Amino acid sequence: MPDRAPQPVDRTLPTEEARDLIALVREIVQREIAPRAAEEEEAGRFPRELFSLLSESGLLGLPYDSEYGGGDQPYEVYLQVLEELAAARLTVGLGVSVHSLACHALANYGTKEQRGEYLAAMLGGGLLGAYCLSEPSSGSDAASLRTKAERDGDDWVITGTKAWITHGGVADFYTVLARSGGEGARGISAFLVPGDAEGLSAAAPEKKMGMKGSPTAQLHFDGVRVPDARRVGDEGQGFAIALSALDSGRLGIAACAIGVAQAALDESLDYATGRRQFGRPIADFQGLRFMLADMATKVEAGRALYLAAARLRDRGLPFSKEAAMAKLFCTDTAMQVATDAVQILGGYGYTADFPVERLMREAKVLQIVEGTNQIQRMVIARHLAGPESR
Incomplete structure (x- = not known):
């Protein structure tokens, strides 16, 4: 098709x-x-x-x-x-x-x-960037990252491995979070690393179930030398910088998720109004009409949620909780709507001749990136009820 x-x-x-x-x-x-x-x-x-x-x-x-x-x-x-x-x-x-x-x-x-x-x-200027926070042993627990940045005169020498890097190996620059001091969140700094820096290399891209056109790869830093002029923010400020970026990034993922969901809904409507069974379009059957109504309602609700969070951000107001809510709801919506779209198309939905199987595979990753949806629930609960006593 x-x-x-x-x-x-x-x-x-x-x-x-x-x-x-x-x-x-x-x-x-x-x-x-x-x-x-x-x-x-x-x-x-x-x-x-x-x-x-x-x-x-x-x-x-x-x-x-x-x-x-x-x-x-x-x-x-x-x-x-x-x-x-x-x-x-x-x-x-x-x-x-x-x-x-x-x-x-x-x-x-x-x-x-x-x-x-x-x-x-x-x-x-035609450049493309990537963001390097996650590591093989630190995903959701980003503050435990191990990649080191050691001071050497006016330079920093970065050594370690970053994982799950979108645009890994093809980006022109990388924003890299590395440990420049002691343990914990306060020992992390941010650096702007050129994509062609000596000692920087990318592993073969991961073989993913979706988004096959987007390279996701580990990055290896083997004594990559970066001038102090490329350190961003104060020493030890890197984790705070990372968290502020992630709040905005989660809104980006939410918007992308609603895009995927809208595409799945469009395909479902197109198929259901054109496909005839028992002498009439399958969209005339109540079971499918209710599915389509639920799908459309979730898409509109997700769009309203991410836009409401964006307007808070635009006004300079706190939006961390709302960003987590938008990321959680919109990506769960994308997964549900894409799954329902496959069901509406039946056997055709399970084939690569129609786009909904691709949309379903792509929707899944959105529940994982920029903080899993389990992490989003922790963030939301922390805003509502405070940190856990332990």
């Missing part, structure tokens, strides 16, 4: 500029992304040329300051762009979210000199 562009979603956008931006994104989706999404995912092709196009179009730096090449867009708008991209191909939508996450440390904690030297190229 040929690929088709996602159906446009009616959106409430704050400005005419934002409406023009969404129109541009839809044009790129229809012309460049959707027509080849299934074929390229099946072949495991990383669409580097698409990220170059998005950079040229000003879409890789949307939530950042225009003084440094960003788009000056509120998160409310940026996230809706991610949703549009992810609905067409999650590799692209999630890739933009990861790139934005990789820029967060420098944009928000870097010195004016650092931002002036590096940030413009990161936001609009």
Whole structure:
């Protein structure tokens, strides 16, 4: 079955500029992304040329300051762009979210000199970033990371292994969290590492059940030398920087999840209104009509939840709890809606001739990345009831 562009979603956008931006994104989706999404995912092709196009179009730096090449867009708008991209191909939508996450440390904690030297190229100069926090032995327990950064004169020497790195091996720069001091969260610092740094290498990409076009790989740091001028923030501030980035990153994952869910819903509606059994469209049968109603309700609820959290962020208000709620609900919704879509298409849904089996495989990873949904429940409960007494 040929690929088709996602159906446009009616959106409430704050400005005419934002409406023009969404129109541009839809044009790129229809012309460049959707027509080849299934074929390229099946072949495991990383669409580097698409990220170059998005950079040229000003879409890789949307939530950042225009003084440094960003788009000056509120998160409310940026996230809706991610949703549009992810609905067409999650590799692209999630890739933009990861790139934005990789820029967060420098944009928000870097010195004016650092931002002036590096940030413009990161936001609009054709570069692609990656974010290096997880390790083989520290995923959810990120504060126990072991990768070391040791001071050597005016440089830092980084040694260790990072794991589950989206864009690992293809990124132009990496935001790396490494242990520069003692144990625990206060001994971690952040560094901006060039992708071609001597001593930096990537393992073979992981063989994943979905998102085959997005390389996920371990990164090995074998005495990688980084000038102190590339340390971002104060020594020991790295874990706080990481947590602040993750709050925003979780909203990116939530928006991508709703994009996947919307795509699955669109496919379900298209099939159910066209497929006839017993002399009428299967969408006429109450069992399927109720499934479709539930799917659509969850998608709209998830969209409202991530947008509400984004508006808090845009107003400078605390949004950590709401980001965790949005990530939890939206990714669970994506998994449920994609699973229901396979069920609605029946045997066809289980084949690669229709996109819903790919959407189902892709939805699963969204419940894991940027903090598993079990971690999100811990974050939410901590805000509601305080930390556990023990």
